[in-house]
Amino acid sequence: MSRASEDSNRRMLRARDEMDRSYAEPLDVPTLARIAHVSEAHFIRTFRATFGETPHRYLQRRRVERAMWLLRSTDRSVTDVCMAVGFSSLGTFSRVFAEVVGEPPSAYRRRGPLAAVPSCFGMRWLRPSEHSSGTEKPGAVPAP
Incomplete structure (x- = not known):
């Protein structure tokens, strides 16, 4: 696995961990993308590729x-x-x-x-x- 791929996975895991911790709070794509330190469009695309479903x-x-x-x-x-x-x-x-x-x-x-x-x-x-x-x-x- 390349360094870039590992970094991307870590970013997506950081956002998913926040969803697991704060599922009852209002979470939106802009907030989660900021947590992952990526753009909103990149976040949605990469999250789906990583976990097989959209963040929503x-x-x-x-x-x-x-x-x-x-x-x-x-x-x-x-x-x-x-x-x-x-x-x-x-x-x-x-x-x-x-x-x-x-x-x-x-x-x-x-x-x-x-x-x-x-x-x-x-x-x-x-x-x-x-x-x-x-x-x-x-x-x-x-x-x-």
């Missing part, structure tokens, strides 16, 4: 991942969960959640509390796939 989609999936846990581990309302993970509109939250998970937040919550399993297994099983069309089970490995 990554942030949406990260927020939905956290919402999945909150919906099944707390008694907070769907609206409260929506706001807590960084969405500002319940409609957008419900639409994105259904796209990523395959069912609306209220239906997902009705599955009941999460089973007691090692956290590493649970996190992998529940992590929404970036390749999911909404028809696969969360955490399932997509067919080649």
